[in-house]
Amino acid sequence: MRTFDEIYAIAVERKGGAGAVEAQMPTPKASDEIKAMGDDRILAGMTRAIFQAGFSWKVIDNKWPGFEEAFEGFVPVRWKFMSDDDLDSLLKDKRIVRNGPKIMTVRDNAIMLCDLDDEYGSAANCIADWPMDDFVGLLEMLKKRGSRLGGNTGPYCLRFLGKDGWVLGRDGIAALIREGVVDKAPTGKGAMRAVQGAFNMWAEESGRPFAHISRTLAMSIDA
Structure with missing residues (x-):
């Protein structure tokens, strides 16, 4: 599993610079x-x-x-x-x-x-x-x-409200698979705990909120 800095560098290269990456970062609320x-x-x-x-x-x-x-x-x-x-x-x-x-x-x-x-x-x-x-x-x-807050609906709701967290779309899941965190879309408790562990590690390394890590993972995948 790469460090966050390594994943960020991939995203920067693919998006044409750090400015383009940072412009897409969500802003969680305090x-x-x-x-x-x-x-x-x-x-x-x-x-x-x-x-x-x-x-x-x-x-x-x-x-x-x-x-x-x-x-x-x-x-x-x-x-x-x-x-x-x-x-x-x-x-x-x-x-x-x-x-x-x-x-x-x-x-x-x-x-x-x-x-x-x-x-x-x-x-x-x-x-x-x-x-x-x-x-x-x-x-x-x-x-x-x-009610009906499973899947990505719960994460999107929390994102709308400003709570820091991840939203795992297709590209984010592809990045997690690439990094060896999961081997398919995470749905079970074990897979979700593995995702939590990876995000905890990347957050500790980088000091970044989960929302930034989530977006960086997605941007590190070729569209």
């Missing part, structure tokens, strides 16, 4: 910034990632103001009690994408966020304070306790 977010913004971020999964991101982006109106600002304590009448109304609401199973995730994830509020003071506190050397544990928690 923990205090995430904690300052209301849990309504956490639920909104989850819902946006869920609706974008397998769908046109541009369509969801264009319709998002309508989502905010239809879901009344995504206050979790409101939507944990989603009624049948609420669902019927939303299924007829042209301001949103009328996908019943995805609409129901708003209720299920609102329940999770209210539970996290009871446990941590807010769901934002839980996400902000989750240790990076167990990022895989945060992903597993969202997958188990939430």
Whole structure:
């Protein structure tokens, strides 16, 4: 397995210079910034990632103001009690994408966020304070306790919210395979722990956030 500096050098060569690489780096938020977010913004971020999964991101982006109106600002304590009448109304609401199973995730994830509020003071506190050397544990928690937050939906949601972490697209997975971290797309717990170990090592070497390591891995693969 190469060092981060070696992988970064490959990305720089392939992208035409360090400036081109750095221009594509995400900017994670500080923990205090995430904690300052209301849990309504956490639920909104989850819902946006869920609706974008397998769908046109541009369509969801264009319709998002309508989502905010239809879901009344995504206050979790409101939507944990989603009624049948609420669902019927939303299924007829042209301001949103009328996908019943995805609409129901708003209720299920609102329940999770209210539970996290009871446990941590807010769901934002839980996400902000989750240790990076167990990022895989945060992903597993969202997958188990939430609705439709498995796969890359959870990582994308966290990226939208500003939480540092990885998003493993096709190129990122190809780089992990090249480096011998995994031998195929990581889905099982053992493979995900191997990914965690590699990211922990590269972060310690470089002082970089996981988001930068993730993006560098992807940029080190020929398009």
